[in-house]
Amino acid sequence: MASPSSRMVILAAGGTGGHIFPAEALAEVLLKRGFQPVLITDRRFFRYAPAGGEGVFGRIPVHTIRSASLRGGVVSKIVALVAVMAGVVQALVLLRKLRPVAVVGFGGYPSFPTMVAAIILRRPTILHEQNSVLGKANRALAPYVTRLATSYHATRHVPEALMAKTQRTGNPVRGAVRALAQMPYPEPVADGMLRILVIGGSQGARVFSDVLPKAFASLAPDLRARIRLDQQCRAPQMEELKRRYTDLKMQVDLAPFFADVAVRMAAAHLVITRAGASSVAELMVAGRPAIFVPLPGATDNHQYHNAEAIEDAGGGWVMAEDGFTPEALAARIETFLRLPSALTTAALALTPLGQPDAAEKLADLVLAAAGSAGAEAKPEQSKEAA
Secondary structure (H helix, E strand, O other), X not given: OOOOOOOEEEEEOOOOHHHHHHHHHHHHHHHHOOOEEEEEEOHHHHHOOOHHHOOHHHOOOEEEOOOOOOOOOHHHHHHHHHHXXXXXXXXXXXXXXXXXXXXXXXXXXOHHHHHHHHHHOOOOEEEEEOOOEOOHHHHHHHHHOOEEEEOOOOOEOOOHHHHHHEEEOOOOOXXXXXXXXXXXXXXXXXXXXXXXXXXXXXXOOHHHHHHHHHHHHOOOHHHHOOEEEEEEOXXXXXXXXXXXXXXXXXXXXXXXOOOOHHHHHHHOOEEEEOOOHHHHHXXXXXXXXXXXXXXXXXXXXXXXXXXXXXXXXXXXXXXXXHHOOHHHHHHHHHHHHHOOHHHHHHHHHHHHHOOOOHHHHHHHHHHHHOOOOOOOOOOOOOOOOO
């Protein structure tokens, strides 16, 4: 058992942005409170780790363990089950060595072995659900953990029996994005530039690379000249996209991943994105209106439900992928170019939905569950202040 003076908190997260970014946000707060977060994830994480050891993930230990999704045929499931069991053993060894005061799971199949190990070792355990639908891994673990944190008031598939240990904290967003809550929306003006940011999920959505150039090509040249585009796209599509946008004489910046997404979001008038939990939470905090194209086939249609609340409030627009055609997108963008006040109205509707204090609320819940909420801890001195 960890001693009362322990300051270590394990963060278990699948290695994709939707799970990693909330873990990063919580780690920022824990560090400021004098605790030592440790991340346990899978190898996909390293595509998000900043080069040169910058940011939170350059300042905390990171461990990877084995895991796999239990999908496919019988043979695939057996192989995956072996990987999960190996991951549980790895996590048991790690947790016995690290002796954390609490273990926080952010979902995704790589978080599952660590949370199982924590439950076996009877450590205080907290699950955080980013989506409006409780994910499969979290659904399996929820009955056995200490507390369950949700991002939405009404999260689907949370059994009534678990409501007593469930608390809405919101979905933590990274500090750079939280800062946007204090920045006013850069209102577009008639006949001015329209700055569009496209963030298509963890590696760029192919549908955006297919539809956007065709949509822009159908606009009148004078309207197209007023668009400044930052688009996240897959590396294999980069050269073809550059050629198409060059032919259209458009101002564009393309990359597989934007490390400075907060800077680009601050300047954006409109965002086009999937409806993953982190993207939705960041846009609500930043107050930037968006066109959401939910991923078809997402488990329990959770991406649609994530964005539904924003559309209902008038802060954005949901376009099903089968209706996300060049013609439909071009018509919508032309409306914004000719009537930019529609975007300003949406930004004003979106701002009240943001939860910039979600990371602080989750940290409070984690430390309370660990019995450490009242423990004094000396805040760490940041590298910038040192």
